[in-house]
Amino acid sequence: MGDVLYIVVPCYNEEAVLPETQKELGNKLETMITAGAVSEKSRIIFVDDGSKDKTWELIEKYHSENPRIGGVKLAHNRGHQFAVLAGLMTVKDLCDMAITMDADLQDDIDVVDKFVEKYKEGCEVVYGVRNSRATDTFFKKTTAEGFYKIMQAMGVDIVFNHADYRLMSKTVLDALSEYKEVNLFLRGIVPLIGYKSDTVEYARKERFAGESKYPLKKMLAFAIDGITSFSIKPIRLITTLGVGALCASALMIIWFIIGAVRGNTVSGWATIVISIWLFGGLILLGLGVVGEYIGKIYMEAKGRPRFRVEKFLG
Structure with missing residues (x-):
């Protein structure tokens, strides 16, 4: 048998x-x-x-x-x-x-x-x-x-x-x-x-x-759940992006100082706008990823x- x-x-x-x-x-x-x-x-x-x-x-x-x-x-x-x-x-x-x-x-x-x-x-x-x-x-x-x-x-x-x-x-x-x-x-x-x-x-x-019971929306949610349930690399990636953005900001400051010394004081409104959108997007992305992990901690802590x-x- x-x-x-x-x-x-x-x-x-x-x-x-x-x-x-x-x-x-x-x-x-x-x-x-x-x-x-x-x-x-x-x-x-x-x-x-x-x-x-x-x-x-x-x-x-x-x-x-x-x-x-x-x-x-x-x-x-x-x-x-x-x-x-x-x-x-x-x-x-x-x-x-x-x-x-x-x-x-x-x-x-x-x-x-x-x-x-x-x-x-x-x-x-x-x-x-x-x-x-x-x-x-x-x-x-x-x-x-x-x-x-x-x-x-x-x-x-x-x-x-x-x-x-x-x-x-x-x-x-x-x-x-x-x-x-x-x-x-x-x-x-x-x-x-x-x-x-x-x-x-x-x-x-x-x-x-x-x-099919798995349309695109559910497939994407399933993929996000899988990644955030088994890896903290997205959070580390945000840290890396933050460090990169900080370095880019430092270089921009140096560039503006050099420009001021040379007498080039024309305001670069495009640079300002792009910087605002860039760093604003990075901040929102970081908050979203961190929020995803906090939400999972919340669900686990309730123990339902x-x-x-x-x-x-x-």
Whole structure:
């Protein structure tokens, strides 16, 4: 008998794609159980992140028809990262390993077998990594790859082209439960845990149905959260800019003194205006970055629950 696998799938307004998702994942799990790759106690858990459509009703329906399909209903919408964490923390004592993936069928479910094979070889974490971005627009490809490069430049240990399609062993899940931060960025937290890891490459598909839950605005907010949650380099960058601005000001003073000695006393209104805008912009930028960190400290200090499970269909 193989180890127990739980597949955790966060959902938010996914009624359009859920029928096909539960069908394909159900078939995959049955095939793996029949082949002896995983235990017959393995399950698929859909996490309803406060959906406003019929997502939870569908999950209850599938659970009544197939005992291997379960669900976690959050009491309030908390966002993708918290939905993933809620599902993992709910099932961590019920499984030997857990795989997280999105509900839109863009992640290739056929590589689940490779995930499990890597786990059996001794890997505690297996990352799903995109082998190509051919299906992305030029803008999406450029910004996405730029995000990973910026994160790495900021000192964040992040796997390039990896989202949240990964396998984690129970050992890693127990370790993850000890990370209590409210500003959640799992792509940065999981590599921090350590243990033996490996990657599996796959081709990401087009979304099967429905609309993306990550428009540009949310993607930018996600990127900012990731950077400020794991690096203080933006604050150090502001310090560097401040020192540079101070040096530039000193040079300008010297230049004006030399000009006055030579008798060139014509007022340079353009220089004044440019200087005001430059230093005003630097000040506002600095206040914004510092404010971002202070806001995160404020959120962490309150210590509010990160999520609340309303129902669990296990």
